[in-house]
Amino acid sequence: MEIVKWPEGKKSAVMFSFDLDGDVIWRNMSADEPNAEKLIRARSIGQYGPNRCVDMILDLMDKYGVKATFYVPGFVAECNPEVVKRIADAGHEIGNHGYTHERFVEKTVEEQREIIEKTQRIIKEITGKEPVGFRTPSGDWHVRTPYILSEMGFSYSSSMRGDDKPYYTILDGEESDLVEIPSKWELDDYVAQAYSVYPAEPSGLDRISCYRNVQDNDIREFRGYYDLGMCISFLMHPQISGAPGRNLVLEEVLKEVTSHEDVWVATGSEIAEYWKRTYPGKRRKAQQDKAKLPDGEILQDKRTDKDSGRGEG
Numbered sequence: 001m002e003i004v005k006w007p008e009g010k011k012s013a014v015m016f017s018f019d020l021d022g023d024v025i026w027r028n029m030s031a032d033e034p035n036a037e038k039l040i041r042a043r044s045i046g047q048y049g050p051n052r053c054v055d056m057i058l059d060l061m062d063k064y065g066v067k068a069t070f071y072v073p074g075f076v077a078e079c080n081p082e083v084v085k086r087i088a089d090a091g092h093e094i095g096n097h098g099y100t101h102e103r104f105v106e107k108t109v110e111e112q113r114e115i116i117e118k119t120q121r122i123i124k125e126i127t128g129k130e131p132v133g134f135r136t137p138s139g140d141w142h143v144r145t146p147y148i149l150s151e152m153g154f155s156y157s158s159s160m161r162g163d164d165k166p167y168y169t170i171l172d173g174e175e176s177d178l179v180e181i182p183s184k185w186e187l188d189d190y191v192a193q194a195y196s197v198y199p200a201e202p203s204g205l206d207r208i209s210c211y212r213n214v215q216d217n218d219i220r221e222f223r224g225y226y227d228l229g230m231c232i233s234f235l236m237h238p239q240i241s242g243a244p245g246r247n248l249v250l251e252e253v254l255k256e257v258t259s260h261e262d263v264w265v266a267t268g269s270e271i272a273e274y275w276k277r278t279y280p281g282k283r284r285k286a287q288q289d290k291a292k293l294p295d296g297e298i299l300q301d302k303r304t305d306k307d308s309g310r311g312e313g
């Protein structure tokens, strides 16, 4: 089994990430519902995230000295600029999470680019900094989405499931410079703990997972990644893990993670930058080799021509 090198000889890496979805996912889920009164209640489930739970999460992160990554849809940022500013001012990273939590697979290339650019502008206006990380919102992303991210200069995405450590996204059959920091459904608090009667979440209902079991799952997953020296990315939501009882579950996970001195807890952009420096990947390696070549010799960058094509995939 390979051994991954982490900074300062650490054994494994951990990323705590929170999708600040606010009420847009409930708006989307309720879009075709006829009963406006019930829509208001469903939306309040989401509004609870920025209204109250973000501060629960921020306090907890502060208590354990952890910097996290918050992926925010542009619309939620527009509605809660002071919340987003508070997160950024506390030293956490803000990433791009679409505008209204769109299903990218259903959008054209041009629409996707507009959505991503719009959210970049909104977040920059609030925090003074353009996000370098992206997490795809509802559903899958479009086959061209990673090409758009690469063209726009994003450092990384945390959207896929393909490994237990970062890897480079393959574009046109070759490793690109876009790092993917994978997470998994089993690390998503929504899967085990989100609940709404109407609209039904989960559909068919009959589930609020036992918190003790959820905590046990999270800690077992962490220990598994730790033993293998991999990078675990917890995928949480303030409106779920910021609620009082579930915040205690998160605290137990934080206690376990931070009790290991040889664990590197980092934000998405820190992990992506470290990865590029330490494991440059074929494309970056070729650029480095090119820089070292004797005078007059230039390596062909095979990627440039092909990647500039912008068709719909």
Ligand SMILES: [Zn+2]
Pocket: 019, 020, 021, 097, 101, 137, 138
């Ligand atoms: Zn989301």
